[in-house]
Amino acid sequence: DAGVTQSPTHLIKTRGQQVTLRCSPKSGHDTVSWYQQALGQGPQFIFQYYEEEERQRGNFPDRFSGHQFPNYSSELNVNALLLGDSALYLCASSHHFSPLHFGNGTRLTVT
Amino acid sequence: DQQVKQNSPSLSVQEGRISILNCDYTNSMFDYFLWYKKYPAEGPTFLISISSIKDKNEDGRFTVFLNKSAKHLSLHIVPSQPGDSAVYFCAASAYYDMRFGAGTRLTVKP
Numbered sequence: 001d002a003g004v005t006q007s008p009t010h011l012i013k014t015r016g017q018q019v020t021l022r023c024s025p026k027s028g029h030d031t032v033s034w035y036q037q038a039l040g041q042g043p044q045f046i047f048q049y050y051e052e053e054e055r056q057r058g059n060f061p062d063r064f065s066g067h068q069f070p071n072y073s074s075e076l077n078v079n080a081l082l083l084g085d086s087a088l089y090l091c092a093s094s095h096h097f098s099p100l101h102f103g104n105g106t107r108l109t110v111t
Numbered sequence: 112d113q114q115v116k117q118n119s120p121s122l123s124v125q126e127g128r129i130s131i132l133n134c135d136y137t138n139s140m141f142d143y144f145l146w147y148k149k150y151p152a153e154g155p156t157f158l159i160s161i162s163s164i165k166d167k168n169e170d171g172r173f174t175v176f177l178n179k180s181a182k183h184l185s186l187h188i189v190p191s192q193p194g195d196s197a198v199y200f201c202a203a204s205a206y207y208d209m210r211f212g213a214g215t216r217l218t219v220k221p
Contacts, residue, residue, distance in 0.1 A: 004154070031207075033209070035211075040213070041213050041214075042115070042117075042200050042211035042212050042213045042214050043155070043200070043211045044211070045208060045209060045210060045211075048207050048208075050207075055207050056206070056207045056208050058208070090154055090155070092154075097143070099145055099157040099160060100157070100209065101157070102147075102154030102155045102156070103154050104152065104153050104154045105154055
């Protein structure tokens with residue numbers, strides 16, 4: 001039973017560019033949440049997708065957007081990258097109110 | 112906004128002794144609390160949770176205590192083992208929103 005898978009594992013982008021991160025949820029899960037984890041900090045909630053719609057959003061600018069597909073997989077898009085966007089991006093899936101299951105994350109470096 | 116705080120960045124204990132990790136929260140709407148454990152190069156993994164209607168939940172060596180009046184929860188690990196060495200995150204949720212603390216790095220020395 002595959003858990004949450006994220007791709008790519010590492011990514012280097014230049015300031016001002018755009019990036020797309022991908023996530024496949026754990027089998028049986030229909031809800032996907034995205035988190036940003038900066039060095040030395042806990043995961044910060046970006047947004048959550050359910051039934052292909054953004055259900056809740058954290059305190060992140062509109063440069064951060066997402067999408068959920070009919071097969072429950074999800075993408076996180078970040079436009080106009082800033083140096084401060086460098087972080088580990090974690091995807092988590094769940095079903096109803098079950099605990100979140102996290103992927104291993106995508107390490108994004110913005111230069 | 113730091114709604115969930117873990118004020119101890121690190122904790123070191125001897126193998127076999129008790130580890131106590133603490134967490135404070137500010138939002139009274141939180142009704143479900145969790146602890147996650149994270150090893151390097153891996154995502155956080157769920158450890159134990161507690162609903163706001165309870166004040167204690169046990170799972171083997173792990174016990175979580177919740178003090179709603181103080182908006183405080185703690186994780187007790189007894190006995191601590193070297194394999195428990197990891198970063199522990201406290202999390203609190205209200206509806207669909209889950210917030211995490213900054214984590215406490217636990218080191219269990221043999």
